[in-house]
Amino acid sequence: MKDLKEKNYVLGIDMGGTNTEFAVVNARGEIVDRDSIPTVGHRDIYDYVARLKSGVEALVKRSNTRGCLRGIGVGAPCANRYTGCIEAATDLPWPSPIPLAALLEQAFSLPVSITNDANAAAAGEMAYGRARGLKNFIMVTLGTGVGSGIVCDGHLLSGTRGFAGELGHVVVRGNGDRLCGCGRYDCLETYCSAKGVVRTAKELLGSCQDTSELRAIPEDSLTAKAICDAARRGDAIANEVYDFTGRMLGKACADFAAFTDPEAFILFGGVAKAGNLIVEPMREAMEENMLHLYKKRVEILFSSLSDAEAALLGASALAWDMSEI
Numbered sequence: 001m002k003d004l005k006e007k008n009y010v011l012g013i014d015m016g017g018t019n020t021e022f023a024v025v026n027a028r029g030e031i032v033d034r035d036s037i038p039t040v041g042h043r044d045i046y047d048y049v050a051r052l053k054s055g056v057e058a059l060v061k062r063s064n065t066r067g068c069l070r071g072i073g074v075g076a077p078c079a080n081r082y083t084g085c086i087e088a089a090t091d092l093p094w095p096s097p098i099p100l101a102a103l104l105e106q107a108f109s110l111p112v113s114i115t116n117d118a119n120a121a122a123a124g125e126m127a128y129g130r131a132r133g134l135k136n137f138i139m140v141t142l143g144t145g146v147g148s149g150i151v152c153d154g155h156l157l158s159g160t161r162g163f164a165g166e167l168g169h170v171v172v173r174g175n176g177d178r179l180c181g182c183g184r185y186d187c188l189e190t191y192c193s194a195k196g197v198v199r200t201a202k203e204l205l206g207s208c209q210d211t212s213e214l215r216a217i218p219e220d221s222l223t224a225k226a227i228c229d230a231a232r233r234g235d236a237i238a239n240e241v242y243d244f245t246g247r248m249l250g251k252a253c254a255d256f257a258a259f260t261d262p263e264a265f266i267l268f269g270g271v272a273k274a275g276n277l278i279v280e281p282m283r284e285a286m287e288e289n290m291l292h293l294y295k296k297r298v299e300i301l302f303s304s305l306s307d308a309e310a311a312l313l314g315a316s317a318l319a320w321d322m323s324e325i
Contacts, residue, residue, distance in 0.1 A: 009068045011056060011110075012316030014117070015039060015076035015100075017091030022056055024063045025316035029128035031309060033063040045094045045103065053107045071111045072104055073318030075120030075311050081162035084114050113318040117141075117311060119156055119165065121268060121303075122149025123321070124314025126156075129304045130266055137264045138256055139303075140167065140249075142271035142278075145181075146189040146196075152260045168193070172252050191248040194224040194271055201227050201241045212237040228274045242277040249278065250285030257286075257294045268303035268310065275302075 009032065014021045016039060023034035037055045042048040060066050078089040084101025086092065101112040115123070122139035125131040131139070135154040141147040146168030150157040157164045168189040169182050178190035178199065190196050201214060201222060213230050214222065214237060231238035253265055271278065279300055287295055305313060 007068050008070055009065050010070050010316050010319035011072045011108075012312040012314070012319065013052075013072060013074040013076075013104075014120075014311035014315055015074060017077065017089075020052060021312055022052070022059065023312045023316070024059060024065050024069070025313065027320065029313055029316075031312060032065065033059055034312065035059045040093055045098055045100075048094075049100075049103045049107050052104075056108070069108075069110060071113070071319035072108060073120070073123075073315040073320075074100065074104070074112065074114040075117040075315040075318075076100065076114060077117060079114045079116045079162065081113070081115045081119070081158050083162075084112065086114075087161075111319075113321070115156075115158070115162065115318060116147075117314075118147030119149040119158070120314035120318060121147070121305075121310055122151055122314070123156055123317040124305060124310055125149075125266055125268070125303055126151055127317035127320065128313050129310075130301050131264070134263050136260055136262045137266055138165075138167070138253075138260065138262050139266050139268060140253075141269045142192055142194075142249075142267060143269035144194055146187075146193050150260060152262075157260075167252070167256055170252065170255075172248060174248070188248070188252050192245055192252075192271065197224040197227055197241060197245055197271060198222050200244055201237070204237050204240060208237075210237060214238060224271055225273075228277065231274070231277050239277070242274055243281045245271075246278040246281030247285040250282035250287075251289050253282070253298075254286045254289035254291075254294075257298050258291055261294065262298055264299040264301050266301045266303055268305070270307075272302060 009024050012023050012025050019036050020039045021036040024032040037051050079086050085097035085099050087097045101114045104112045118141050131137050137151050139149040148165045148167035150165040169187045171186050172188050174186040178186050180187040180190050213235050227238045231242050
């Protein structure tokens, strides 16, 4: 690779339950090079960190950025920004708390900042995406679960232990019969995640005899994407699913607006790819339920970051903020 003129880079790390991706990122938010290792399959956390160090060293050599890294940012499940530890992450095989930031600082001799994945996404959106220039917004990630990152007065809200902004686990006004993975009933996640979309479709299919192309899909193969595709083709039940999902999200966001008086909600994730199928009913329900102080003053925007890069860029944004470049 040709010599790079810039001397300032950071390392962004996205630690998932299956794989860990990492990338060298420049100050313009461009990924110079990236790689990954499996998160699982290591003897212990120390073996994992050693494997990660080896992978990063190879990446730095390949990208010709040795000696140019200013810091490391990490997005990880259940990460406590203040202690640098991962706490009670059910998808990771090691006992909690996991002192990941301290282990990485020791391995790389660089400052490390860590936060949960949704907060990292909000940091990335503020640094590189649709939220550039916004001081107050709420990032809502609609995927396997529902996550959120809250930015207020230009600062990412962390709370006492770094876990502020778990809006996916706010109980909404449902029927009280949807058990969430957190152990409570009727969390927003049970309605507006990909799993929630599928559950709504199954309930609608079971409660009526209307024709629908969804009936041709085996129940265990039904996905939010398949429902979205059917809705785009005009399937009435599929459209009803997204109307219901959008309205549940809109009602919840009407309440969330009262927390921080945001300029915008920014949607990200697989379910958000439904676009206007979910946004139109969301906007209608949000305005219907919004306190008059906020009516018609809060935008609904889509993230401008790609799924493939958002987590890495979000993690890298933490490092830039910390290094005070």
